[in-house]
Amino acid sequence: MTNILGRILFLLTALVMVFTISFITPIPVSAVHSLPVNVEAEDCILDKGASIVTEVYGTKYPGYSGEGFVWVANSGTITLEVTVPENAMYELSAKCWMYLGDEGDSRLQVVSINGRSQGDFFIPNRGKWVNYSFGYFYLEAGKTTIEIGSSGSWGYVLYDTITFDYADMPEHNIDPTPSDPLATPETKALMKYLTSVYGNYIISGQQEIYGNGNDGDMELEFNYIYDKTGKLPAIRGFDFMNYNPLYGWEDETTDRIIEWVNERKGIATACWHINVPQDFSSYTLGEILDWTDCTYKPTASFNTANCLDKTTKEYAYLMLAIDDLAKQLLILQEQKIPVLFRPFHEAEGHNNTDGSGAWFWWGSAGADVYRDLWKLLYTTLTEEYGLHNLIWEVNLYTYANSFEWYPGDDYVDMVAYDKYEGSPYTWGTSAATTVFLTLVDYTNDTKMVALAENDTIPDVQKMVNEGAWWLYFCPWYGDFLMSPNNNDPALLNTIYNSEYVITLDELPDDLYEYGDPTLPPLMYGDLNGDLTVDSMDYTLLKRYILKAINEFDAVHEAADLNLDGSIDSNDLVVMKKFLLGSITDLPYAK
Known part of the structure; x- marks a missing residue:
């Protein structure tokens, strides 16, 4: 009698466990039709060793969302089916935690899209949950099946959430200035050309x-x-x-x-x-x-x-x-x-x-x-x-x-x-x-x-x-x-x-x-770029000194007529002497 009761209790317990597992197993996110997609990993389709947990071998990993996270040990896959709205670039990312080894170590994981491997991805151990991007993919409109942890993966990663959205593509608007502040004119020109075609x-x-x-x-x-x-x-x-x-x-x-x-x-x-x-x-x-x-x-x-x-x-x-x-x-x-x-x-x-x-x-x-x-x-x-x-x-x-x-x-x-x-x-x-x-x-x-x-x-x-x-x-x-x-x-x-x-x-x-208009040779005193020095240049210089204008149609060095490194009334005196014929050459420095 005791043995019979024991067997009945065992069967009832097993039955309860079966029903318990059935009820806590989530309904898979079999198809998502709008972007962005941001789902709990435990709501995806899990297979081959991926399981929903709240700890691993007694170790807590606080900071996850939902009622748990997905633990992928030495094998296991997480699958998500999405409806891609148009031919475009998309990004797949996950909130995850690679927990083996020392911080800085990494584990290889494979991602497949529609059954085709998209490459190997090395998730680092940062000692915490991180947002890790699996990269960017060009996908055509229609139903797409995404699998994380495909054949070849090393496993031992925890997954909290999975995100899929349009890729935020870069603008490629690069500053052409070389890292070397003394770069030659030809080097600067080449950098300008390269940055102009890039992208x-x-x-x-x-x-x-x-x-x-x-x-x-x-x-x-x-x-x-x-x-x-x-x-x-x-x-x-x-x-x-x-x-x-x-x-x-x-x-x-x-x-x-x-x-x-x-x-x-x-x-x-x-x-x-x-x-x-x-x-x-x-x-x-x-x-x-x-x-x-x-x-x-x-x-x-x-x-x-x-x-x-x-x-x-x-x-x-x-x-x-x-x-x-x-x-x-x-x-x-x-x-x-x-x-x-x-x-x-x-x-x-x-x-x-x-x-x-x-x-x-x-x-x-x-x-x-x-x-x-x-x-x-x-x-x-x-x-x-x-x-x-x-x-x-x-x-x-x-x-x-x-x-x-x-x-x-x-x-x-x-x-x-x-x-x-x-x-x-x-x-x-x-x-x-x-x-x-x-x-x-x-x-x-x-x-x-x-x-x-x-x-x-x-x-x-x-x-x-x-x-x-x-x-x-x-x-x-x-x-x-x-x-x-x-x-x-x-x-x-x-x-x-x-x-x-x-x-x-x-x-x-x-x-x-490239990109550098050819400038005429520096001509001292020619402030309007007409290749002569006359009363018009004198007027421009005077107006500049009085702060009525702040630039010329020439490089500023053309107005430094006494070569003292500044543009002031002394330069105006030099230009006046030149126009009156008292001096014959510019610049003029005593």
Whole structure:
């Protein structure tokens, strides 16, 4: 009898639990028809390990809304179906908490839309609930299924709310003023041009091979492009790699830059694969090494952090390398050639801030050292060498903590991204819009964003539709460009002949004077711009001194006739003497 009663009680308890679970399981938000959508995560469709809780293993996570939150452990999905009202850009975001590891650690999560992966997203541990954007997506009108936590996700994230709305797209109204206050006129002009086309057009670019690659045929990629499209890229990529203290030789990179800019009227961009000795501990400064004994990869014997210490051999070596580089840049400055300069590129490598994921030695000591290393290079070139023909371009990524690698607005003119298949995503011809807009957000839309390296060029129509206005694209050399697996020749032709893509023949003739009207030579005393000095100029000067007017039709220096740095009655006396013939030349300083 006791056993029977026990079984009955067990069955009743189980039945109550079943009904309890049924009643507390929410009715899924199967279809939302109006924007913005802001729903509790627990009201979405949950599957494969996602569960509604108020704590995890006894740990509270206060600050959530509703009656609980969704806990996704090692697997689990959250699905939301929405009716997209029109073809447009949309943003998906969530209030969430990644709770594993230390603050700053991150977990990869995958988002799918209509069954197609939109990429990997690294949600950081901030020790609290955060509003995390999964990015921006171009969607066509109709029913759309959104899944968070798709196959490949690492899980261990708490979700409170899910938000879906129109994307707030940037304006791309960039100040053309270079970061270098002493930038040359040509550099300022190029910045004006770049900012004028940014957000409306994409500039075509192509990296040349360096050293003696292609059996010395530096035009291989460019001839290929011309053969397939009838066009040439507006930007040519160069590398100062071979100007170094170790094995350096004259590969005529500087001469080719001069020819490309001054003769072919193009734009030059340059990176700097600067090498260090593989065995730096036994290296003697000034020693010549075979290139096989050198590397740009991290090496245990070269301590990158020591580059910031003037007492170290690493610092001395870096200064030698900078000197070799500066000599070439000074030649270009003398030729009035500005350069989109992208040194110390791809520093972060793969998702880290401590240097553990670095691909190059300059990133191997982590983000803090890298920022100071960048600033050291910037100040050394601008202040010690007087180089002011550089537009500074920094490579960044879009991992959870990538912005920590940003040197700061005062040291950067534009942000760049290097996009290759499988690193970290399989891109195809996508516009990489979420990456682009994430980089735009890094600087609050105050810096231009470029695709400084790539294999597959994004589809132009996708870039236009999605607002992924990369300033320029620039495929790496060889098969990165010429393999049909990377760039279909037909699509390459479409890209180069698109109305949205600027090619070499479409650059303005006055590119390096762009936006600056040609001013006549300074003529002292000519205040109305008629190229004579007469009583009309005398009247203007008198009225200016009496504060009846506050400007002339000439630069103010034209009124400083005694060169004392001010405009006052003494200048009026000088002009009167000139008009009366007492003096014959202006300016006149005793």
